[in-house]
Amino acid sequence: MKRYEANAIEAKWQRIWREQHAFEVANPAPGNAEGAKSYVLEQLPYPSGTLHMGHMLPYTIGDVVTRFRARNGLHVLHPQGFDSFGLPAENAAIREGGHPREITERNIAHIRASMRRVGWAYDWTRELSTHEPEYYRWQQWQFLKFHERGLAYRKGAPVKWCPLDQTVLANEQVHDGRCERCGTEVESRLMEQWFFRITDYAQALLDDLETVDWPESIKARQRNWIGRSEGAEILFRIDELDVDVPVFTTRPDTLYGATFFVLAPEHELVARIESDEVRDYVRRAAVKKTEERAAAVEKTGVITGLHAVNPVNGESLPVYVADYVLTDYGTGAIMAVPAHDQRDFDFASAFELPVRHVVRPPDVDVDERAAYVEHTEGEVLVNSAEFDGLPAPEGGRRIVEKLAADGRGRFAINYRLRDWGFSRQRYWGCPIPVVYCEGCGIVPVKEDDLPVLLPDVEDYKPKGRPPLAQAEDWVNVACPRCGGPAKRETETMDTFVDSSWYFLRYCDARNDTAPFDRAAVDYWNPIDLYIGGVDHATMHMIYARFWVKVLNDLGLLGFREPFARFYSNGWVTTGKTKMSKRAGNVVGPDDFVERYGADACRLNILFLGPADQDIEWTETSVEGMTRFVRRMWRVVNEVAEVAPTGAPAGGPLSRKAHWAIAKVSDDIGRRFAFNTAIAAVMELVNELSREPAGPDSLFAAETVVSLIQPYAPHVAEELWEHLGRERLWEAPWPVADPELLEVDTVEVVVQVNGRVRERLRVPPDTPDDELVELARASERVQSYLDGGEAARTIVVPGKLVSFVT
């Protein structure tokens, strides 16, 4: 028997697949988009130095599904590429010298080689990297379309600024007041920024979640993130400034309980207030870190001397400036109802402001000195003039209706989602194709002049202005509109823009006249199975959904959602921490593949546990997997030598094989239970090893090899050859024979009063009454029935007979 040599076998088959273009797939000819397709995709990897085990999981899942679906006759698109712009390469260039491009391309070459070594079945002809001008040219083109529509705009806004990375961050990139990337505390700065108008799509992003097949947890995260709340917008008059100030509230029913009014320190009106105390307070609030502002126990604020008029009763409320009111949620101003809002109550306590209860629960005495913030069935309005006695929800509605009649209020919906700030003051990203002209203002670059190539610069270190500002020859251009002197935009795009459409480009990756051909994109999309981690649930996966909706509105493609089904893989952990380069706990596959072979590693990562839960990395388990692969190798080879050929006899081993076919097909095809499918094949191998020379052994061996192929494609291909067959990667997936799935005898359990007292071996189709008779005939059952009769008898055909006395 030949020795099992993983490395040689794997190199051989990888070479063959490559020569045979085994996993390359063509787009359908125009008008001939027949045949079922499947688009399987894993989230675009960032090309850091090397792959690690955390990458093994999603890619191997994708690969198993790809190979399984291909053998089931589907036309499967499974591409791969690189999210190759971004800060890590730029920071490495600053740290170690060299150009971010060289660093990135070196990393890509390494990772691509690792990926090929693991044997993942990608169509490499469609590979893309987002830093290539062939790619970002079309991103710039799409930006121009967004800009034309007013969906990309520039505005001054307070932004999150990371002082270490010297760049603006998106809200999503700030966690607990710290930069998601480097952990530095984030500052607030007022800056001109580019934004995408994603808030226009807030409702659609929420509604269309109903149409996709994702885990509930991921949908819940997006719903949290979008944060829709229903309420009202109400205008308060401030006579001293001669303005009407809108506030958003979810509690219009408490309007009569408003006893003061608060503006956020950054509110535009605050600058108009002539008061040293106010100016001083605003200055101090501005330097507070986001974190300490949120963590502040004591409410702070300052009185302004202004008064806001409550539109419902004409009361004059004192106006405060306080930093517990956020500038970028709602309108940045609130009506304060201390009786029914804990925060307002805390502020009122600190400033000794009156508390007036206007909602009262039924049959309970409330402490009027405390806040009542709960909701109780049957609560009614009090102290609310003509609305007294109304149930609170109805009272709220009626109050808004009354205000609406006077033009002082309206029903309103507010979202937590903010517009997507996407400009970055860094070098290694996609240039934003606009120029600033002294005469014309912001002027988009002409389509024909794309791409705006990223120029080389001397120094990547940002020094208050973006690195691109150094490239003076590049910066200074003629205005595309008037020809006068103009300067290019020196900021670059957030890399989440790059990953918002890469899956579309794969469908037509070499197109040099458009981002993609609509027919190709419409054929392959939406993605049938998108695989990735939860950490992209709110950023990438919301942005990409937004992007697709816009492209749909622009008529560039024919669908509204990119990811029809999402499989969220767990994290690979060591101890309790997620394996990542940043955590410094990575174990690379290169090493393990070298030592144990790609097949054992692929099997191992999927056998460790359910792939949608976190998986603790252990080194011993991969040894167990090697043992299984060798055992399979030995058993199948033995069968190839000693088993008789010819049709299988339909004995127990055949039945077991058909059971395994059904189990594995269901586990991969429907349940995505990759670990139990492996267990089923192991069971079959165990049974086969007891009977290598039987009449059903050859069939069982073929089944083993065929079923394990999606997981361990190299050794499967080699063993397939030993069994005298060829080209397993394109062989039809086996189908279980329903007749052989039927067992010839089943064990039927007899219970007396819920306890198992006897077991019967009977044919599966034994009629109920016969079962009962057999059961009753048993001596053991008789002894438990104690001669008496059962009061009730329950029969589950093929399963059990239950007597209740």
Place this chain on the structure above:
RNA sequence: GCCGGGGUGGCGGAACGGGUGAGACGCGCCUGCCUUAAAAGCAGGUGUCCCUCAGGGGACGUGUGGGUUCGACUCCCACCCCCGGCACCA
């Protein structure tokens, strides 16, 4: 606080619309075979406790406490613990 996920052997995990005896499969561990020895491999064992005429038999066991049911890891109620998301969001 709101939302989502989860608690099963020494360990990772099975049991997928309530229907047998929970614990498949693997890791680890134990015993035996092979070997000068080791590794590898092979065969067997392995939830806990108790009884045993040695054939086996019994009780208890899926976070806790109740409930529904002939029957519950699975359904219902209450609670405890762990992980994650959102959060001065009006």
